[in-house]
Amino acid sequence: MTRPRILITETLGQEGIDLLREVADVDAYDLLPKEQLPEIIDNYDAVIVRSAHRLPRETLIGHPRLKVVARAGSGVDNVDLKTCTELGIAVINAPGANAVAAAEQAFAHMLAILRNVHLGDAHVRSGEWSRKKFLGGELHERRLGIIGFGKVGREAARIANGFRMKVYAYDPFVADEIFQAHNVTRMETLEELLPVSDILTLHTPKSGPQIGLDLLSTLPAGAIVINVARGGMIDEEALATLMDTGHLLGVGLDVFSQEPPPADFPLFRHPRAVLTPHLGGSTHEAMTGVAVMTAQGVIAALQGLTPPNIVNVPVPPLTPDEFGMLDEGARIVGRIFAQMHRTLHAPIVLSLKGPIPKNALPWLKQTVLAAILNEQLADRVNAVNALVKAEEQGLKLLVEERDANALPTLALRLEGHPETTTEVSLENHVPRLRRINGVAVDLPWPDIALMTVHDDAPGVVGKVGTLVGQYGINIGNLHLGRQENNHQALMILSLDQTVPDDLVRDLNQITDIHHVFVF
Numbered sequence: 001m002t003r004p005r006i007l008i009t010e011t012l013g014q015e016g017i018d019l020l021r022e023v024a025d026v027d028a029y030d031l032l033p034k035e036q037l038p039e040i041i042d043n044y045d046a047v048i049v050r051s052a053h054r055l056p057r058e059t060l061i062g063h064p065r066l067k068v069v070a071r072a073g074s075g076v077d078n079v080d081l082k083t084c085t086e087l088g089i090a091v092i093n094a095p096g097a098n099a100v101a102a103a104e105q106a107f108a109h110m111l112a113i114l115r116n117v118h119l120g121d122a123h124v125r126s127g128e129w130s131r132k133k134f135l136g137g138e139l140h141e142r143r144l145g146i147i148g149f150g151k152v153g154r155e156a157a158r159i160a161n162g163f164r165m166k167v168y169a170y171d172p173f174v175a176d177e178i179f180q181a182h183n184v185t186r187m188e189t190l191e192e193l194l195p196v197s198d199i200l201t202l203h204t205p206k207s208g209p210q211i212g213l214d215l216l217s218t219l220p221a222g223a224i225v226i227n228v229a230r231g232g233m234i235d236e237e238a239l240a241t242l243m244d245t246g247h248l249l250g251v252g253l254d255v256f257s258q259e260p261p262p263a264d265f266p267l268f269r270h271p272r273a274v275l276t277p278h279l280g281g282s283t284h285e286a287m288t289g290v291a292v293m294t295a296q297g298v299i300a301a302l303q304g305l306t307p308p309n310i311v312n313v314p315v316p317p318l319t320p321d322e323f324g325m326l327d328e329g330a331r332i333v334g335r336i337f338a339q340m341h342r343t344l345h346a347p348i349v350l351s352l353k354g355p356i357p358k359n360a361l362p363w364l365k366q367t368v369l370a371a372i373l374n375e376q377l378a379d380r381v382n383a384v385n386a387l388v389k390a391e392e393q394g395l396k397l398l399v400e401e402r403d404a405n406a407l408p409t410l411a412l413r414l415e416g417h418p419e420t421t422t423e424v425s426l427e428n429h430v431p432r433l434r435r436i437n438g439v440a441v442d443l444p445w446p447d448i449a450l451m452t453v454h455d456d457a458p459g460v461v462g463k464v465g466t467l468v469g470q471y472g473i474n475i476g477n478l479h480l481g482r483q484e485n486n487h488q489a490l491m492i493l494s495l496d497q498t499v500p501d502d503l504v505r506d507l508n509q510i511t512d513i514h515h516v517f518v519f
């Protein structure tokens with residue numbers, strides 16, 4: 001198999017590049033000129049960007065080789081997720097790997113403003129020494145208002161608790177217990193949060209709230225506003241206006257509606273605006289963590305696996321063992337079922353038994369659909385675009401949950417046709433085929449399997465065994481089953497080598513054999 005090619009468009013930690021180079025040919029740039037990306041993207045299996053490059057629809061379409069897009073960092077707002085999902089391109093990021101760095105950056109801004117760090121520094125360098133001019137304030141006892149209580153927001157709360165601040169947060173999507181566990185008072189609306197925020201800090205994705213002049217005016221007089229999340233979510237003109245009026249003491253921005261900001265950026269005129277060039281994730285520690293997590297995700301996605309940091313598949317919070325077991329079972333049952341039923345004339349029912357967590361169902365459904373559709377379509381189908389492709393095909397997958405105390409088992413059938421059931425159990429993490437096309441069997445599922453459906457008559461087994469032997473292929477295991485309704489039998493052979501097309505052709509010529517399947 002040829003080695004995949006990976007393009008890295010912006011500086012990535014060396015540890016990540018080293019991991020990628022073990023499995024792929026890597027072209028790594030410190031900053032690829034933006035106009036070059038659309039010109040060369042066609043040559044790569046995976047592309048890794050940070051915040052300087054955008055991957056819009058027009059850059060993503062028309063490159064059949066491109067399988068993985070990674071955002072080496074947290075926010076994926078510069079990648080067109082919808083297009084990636086439609087095309088079956090896995091999107092990887094590095095959630096949380098720079099959360100500490102981003103939260104600490106917010107506090108660097110707060111302290112710089114409160115303690116006049118940047119102003120004092122310029123003052124001393126200019127040969128002056130006036131301490132009175134730079135009387136500061138303390139974080140201690142100040143009220144911190146956090147918008148967005150995710151990974152960075154919670155790190156900010158931990159740091160704030162260390163400074164013995166009073167911490168309030170607004171995030172309608174987070175459970176009460178999380179606020180309590182962080183010793184944070186939950187606020188139900190932004191209108192409630194802002195008037196109690198001596199310091200306001202934003203930590204939502206770009207899709208979060210837009211905060212304008214009206215809301216900002218409700219901050220207490222002398223408040224500080226920090227944005228290390230995404231540029232433009234807090235109106236920059238409004239911040240400058242409130243600095244002009246003296247309502248705000250200071251503003252700390254690490255992100256801007258336009259990066260870099262234009263020469264007439266309104267906050268340039270305010271010395272108490274502390275502005276940094278998107279440095280939130282730029283620590284050695286975060287760069288290493290991000291690079292390694294991104295590289296691991298990209299490598300797994302290139303291998304067709306579903307890493308935990310894939311953005312456009314709803315990966316459930318399972319242990320790697322549980323995840324691997326269900327993933328394998330879902331792929332096997334889907335593949336066998338789809339080979340047995342080339343025409344899917346009724347909705348398919350996925351029947352689940354055993355302790356399969358509810359929050360795994362969306363992902364499981366997508367994985368099973370992908371396995372089925374992969375047997376049917378020439379297009380790339382994976383868990384990423386399985387729902388899109390299923391809709392295009394008009395394919396419906398219904399899910400039923402049965403005995404939760406049974407062994408973990410996945411079964412597929414056409415609705416109303418129990419005789420079409422294929423069932424795989426996952427006892428002790430070994431996928432075992434329990435039923436195929438309604439026929440009870442029991443065999444650990446091999447890597448390579450050959451199945452014949454034939455007349456339930458003497459001699460067929462011998463003929464198949466002889467022919468397989470003539471091709472020099474060793475049979476590891478053999479299993480027989482009977483279809484009661486039509487006097488046919490089936491035989492499943494586990495084989496040590498892949499099955500050549502000629503063997504399938506010769507098997508099909510044996511008169512008693514009706515179908516040959518290779519799995």
Ligand SMILES: NC(=O)c1ccc[n+]([C@@H]2O[C@H](COP(=O)([O-])OP(=O)(O)OC[C@H]3O[C@@H](n4cnc5c(N)ncnc54)[C@H](O)[C@@H]3O)[C@@H](O)[C@H]2O)c1
Pocket residue numbers: 074075076095096098099102147148149150151152153170171172173174203204205206207208209228229230254255278279280281282
């Ligand atoms: N400046 C930097 O270099 C830097 C570094 C890391 C992260 N970031 C940015 O920081 C932000 C937070 O990152 P994260 O890793 O914590 O993300 P996260 O997904 O872990 O947390 C975001 C939180 O925002 C909440 N949220 C979403 N919409 C909201 C709304 N309308 N109102 C209130 N809350 C809302 C979500 O429920 C979630 O809890 C992102 O925008 C990310 O891109 C910037």
Ligand SMILES: O=C(O)[C@H](O)COP(=O)(O)O
Pocket residue numbers: 050051052072073074075076098278279280281282
């Ligand atoms: O989303 C992120 O991780 C931060 O914005 C960091 O961006 P960067 O990778 O460009 O430093």
